[in-house]
Amino acid sequence: MRITYLLFLGSLFLLTSVQKEEADPPNIIFIMVDDLGYADLGCYGQQVIQTPRIDALAAEGIRFTQCYAGSTVCAPSRSVLITGQHTGHTTVRGNMGIGGVIGLGGAAGRIPLQAQDTTIAELLKTAGYTTGMIGKWGLGEPATTGMPDQQGFDYFYGYLNQRRAHTYFPDYVWRNDQRVEFPENENSRHNDYIQNHFLAESLDFIERHHKEPFFLYLPYTLPHDEYEIDHQGRFADSTHWTEPERTYAAMVERMDRDVGRVLDQLDKYGLAENTMVFFCSDNGAAQRWDGRFDSSGPLRGRKRDLYEGGIRVPMIVRFPGQIAAGSSSDLPWTFADVLPTLCAIANVKPPVNIDGSNLWGHFMGQVSEAPLYDRTLYWEFHERGFQQAVRKSNYKAIRLGPDQAWELYNLYNDPGEEENIAEKFPLITKELSGEATKEHVPSHFFPILREGVRRKVVLIGDSTVKNGSKDEDLCGWGEVLTPFFDTTKVEIINQARGGRSSKTYLKEGLWAETLAMVGEGDFVIMQFGHNDGGPIFTQKERGSLLGTGEGFQIEKLSSTDQADTVHTYGWYLRQYIRDTKAKGAIPIVCSMVPRNRWVDGAVERTADSYGGWAAQVAREEQTYFIDLNENVAAIYDTIGEEQLWKQYFKEDHTHTTCYGAELNAKSVALGLRELPYCPLATFLNLPK
Known part of the structure; x- marks a missing residue:
């Protein structure tokens, strides 16, 4: 077995020596x-x-x-x-x-x-x-x-x-x-x-x-x-x-x-x-x-x-x-x-x-052949559930699903993988399964989905998502979202916080706290914007810079006299999206629900500001986007300003009654249903 290997090793040493002398690299x-x-x-x-x-x-x-x-x-x-x-x-x-x-x-x-x-x-x-x-x-x-x-x-x-x-x-x-x-x-x-x-x-x-x-x-x-x-x-x-x-x-x-x-x-x-x-x-x-x-x-x-x-495939090199x-x-x-x-x-x-x-470098004789034979080779396959395989030396472990037992084979004497020896060699099986755990890095494109495990739908945003008011007549749409889902399959967790902007939700540590509960295959629905347009370094100090660029501004906060670095609204959204993806979870961006504010006989839209910026960031980051601002505004237009004040809003033009929150929540659910190939849509509980 080693004779052909050493012959190959020698030939590759010759290859390396010849290449050093040649001016032109070889065609490939x-x-x-x-x-x-x-x-x-x-x-x-x-x-x-x-x-x-x-x-x-x-x-x-x-x-x-x-x-x-x-x-x-x-x-x-x-x-x-x-x-x-x-x-x-x-x-x-x-x-x-x-x-x-x-x-x-x-x-x-x-x-x-x-x-x-x-x-x-x-x-x-x-x-x-x-x-x-x-x-x-x-x-x-x-x-x-x-x-x-x-x-x-x-x-x-x-x-x-x-x-x-x-x-x-x-x-x-x-x-x-x-x-x-x-x-x-x-x-x-x-x-x-x-x-x-x-x-x-x-x-x-x-x-x-x-x-x-x-x-x-x-x-x-x-x-x-x-x-x-x-x-x-x-x-x-x-x-x-x-x-x-x-x-x-x-x-x-x-x-x-x-x-x-x-x-x-x-x-x-x-x-x-x-x-x-x-x-x-x-x-x-x-x-x-x-x-x-x-x-x-x-x-x-x-x-x-x-x-x-x-x-295993044929491979020939000449x-x-x-x-x-x-x-x-x-x-x-x-x-x-x-x-x-x-x-x-x-x-x-x-x-x-x-x-x-x-x-080539290993075959030059600078190191022994053992590392090449004993290194870990890894595969995972996301059809038919989630399968994994690991080979190290002559041993190969394979698992046909995340909740199934590992199989083990010795390919030296059993290349046809006929005898599962996992029970005979539990330590080797454990070692290779540990290698598989190390080699898998979560991917939001290909999350591991386990049968029978409820997936989290985590909501982040401001008071239009979770009001937090003592007034029981007021609700954010996240507080009434649960009935639109099959709760045997998903759990709605509302981590939104009133008065927060895209900036302050991150800076106050709320995002770090939320991210810790997010796992592979979960969902994060985010909606910010209502508080991002306020003063940046004075008063409530919660504003972010306009736009989606990489620009930032450093000034002292009026409350502490300490320097603070502030980024654009789009920059903060990108952090939430990228952090979510890094956990193997799936981010969904929503433009902010509209206020009950009317311009020329129609509800005010934000397509040229926060709504448009949210759409741009979602597009550039290749993630899902629901234009909640436009979808809900179109409904508000048909309802009319007077009726909105009677049923859907109470004292200000931003915070909805619980009745109004239900309309917004349903719009979120309908928006999810319209997203192409969005797995969260399969868990909706909407009438046909």
């Missing part, structure tokens, strides 16, 4: 196909489907037998690859989360990479690489921060949305930020096969950039279902096979042919000797094809499982003359290692907040 081509099983290639044991070009690639380079995808499904696996962070840390941890945008395929909850994410492409660009991607992206919809050109790619051609990538006969794809129409496929016609275009674009990219260092990422969609191909080739007459079997086999062989043509293009331009080529799959096989292709081989499970069949041909390695590693490894090759410093290891 990373080919990642879609849903290819661990055993779907001849070089990994496939007996039926023929893959001669990829088998030759393995014979010319190194074949890894224990490489792991970033996740067991599409988007999170790609996010791990691109960011170098495992699924306990990376932004995109599932195909769909909470919030985000409605994708081109029509599904809500598409989470894009964020502006603060650092990607492989961005890092390689700093080393002078031209960066291109052709195939399926899946990490950002149009006009989001996740668009390829916002994440370091100079050129992109393909699918942005993974659901639209299910067809191989699209009516359009994208070139950079522009749609490319496929008129031959309109009206569900199947005339123009996308893989032909992916191949042509790949060859063209190499031709255009063969005189400069380039990074070409090729996330091809073959052989993902739908199982479609323009011609089944030698399988067309296999009448003893099912139609999906014939098509799948033809798709894998087409994939193999096209990988070969990409390699031929390198030969044509004399680039093979200075190009590092990776080949892998994004996760395990979508179908096991047991008895036909045996796509998972001896491994348990398939795509959407955290068992080996769902995450660098002629540098990596020993025909070598193999049993080193366990994951997609998170790709970013730091490529950074080492390009002589770029990787970010500090990554989970992957620089394989």
Whole structure:
């Protein structure tokens, strides 16, 4: 076992030495196909489907037998690859989360990479690489921060949305930020096969950039279902096979042919000797094809499982003359290692907040091999509940739900994960479960949701949310919100405080006290503004600066003669939103309920001030927003000023009666119902 490892170690030492002498960094081509099983290639044991070009690639380079995808499904696996962070840390941890945008395929909850994410492409660009991607992206919809050109790619051609990538006969794809129409496929016609275009674009990219260092990422969609191909080739007459079997086999062989043509293009331009080529799959096989292709081989499970069949993938790396041909390695590693490894090759410093290891540096012989074999590898999966898996050395622990028992397997003698040895080795099980706890950082996009546990709905704001008056006729809307919810599923906790502004709620420590009770999967509904327009450094000293910017002002408070720093209204809202997200909870911003103040026959709105600023901050922070100001004002307009004073307000134009508070509370509930893909809406108790 160690012989091949030491051979690989020696070859990588040679690679590092040669690179130091070369002026030009190597080109990098990373080919990642879609849903290819661990055993779907001849070089990994496939007996039926023929893959001669990829088998030759393995014979010319190194074949890894224990490489792991970033996740067991599409988007999170790609996010791990691109960011170098495992699924306990990376932004995109599932195909769909909470919030985000409605994708081109029509599904809500598409989470894009964020502006603060650092990607492989961005890092390689700093080393002078031209960066291109052709195939399926899946990490950002149009006009989001996740668009390829916002994440370091100079050129992109393909699918942005993974659901639209299910067809191989699209009516359009994208070139950079522009749609490319496929008129031959309109009206569900199947005339123009996308893989032909992916191949042509790949060859063209190499031709255009063969005189400069380039990074070409090729996330091809073959052989993902739908199982479609323009011609089944030698399988067309296999009448003893099912139609999906014939098509799948033809798709894998087409994939193999096209990988070969990409390699031929390198030969044509004399680039093979200075190009590092990776080949892998994004996760395990979508179908096991047991008895036909045996796509998972001896491994348990398939795509959407955290068992080996769902995450262990073929991985081949070729660098002629540098990596020993025909070598193999049993080193366990994951997609998170790709970013730091490529950074080492390009002589770029990787970010500090990554989970992957620089394989080249370790293989240079500067450290022993033990840390690579004994380090912790981690996965979490947010479909089908919340699943986790941890591997350390030969042991792997897996849990199929947050309230289920951990399973333990020794992969050295049980790669098929047939014998659960958790009870035999409780200390190892406990150690690995503890590692899982450490590796998971809460995400508001992908909170852990436990069955049977009531989730908190925490309210923060001023007296229009919680009046606090001794007058029993006056209420804030948060005090009468509970009847609009299923209280067996959620608990309404009203932490609002009368007389507070966005500034003073934070400065007085009320937010710290509230935040301590917020947990992963909970909700925080916030509404401020009524007191933010008052004096800042005098009288009640509760005003904030106007607007949403980063500006601040320092002056002495009249009450204490001590200097105080004050920020904008929007700045304070951002703190609440970001702190909420950091706990893995879900923030919901409301514009402030309107006052009973009339201008030109209509209730006064705040769209050009606090209402508009709240909307802007929610939009920029990519969180939910309810325009409570406009929604309630529209109702007030129909009720009329006289009737409002009779029933809805008592002595001043800000504080409602309990009857008026019920109208506002119902408006909050109705606003929640209208939010796209807001999980809190599922707990509403509203009449149809």
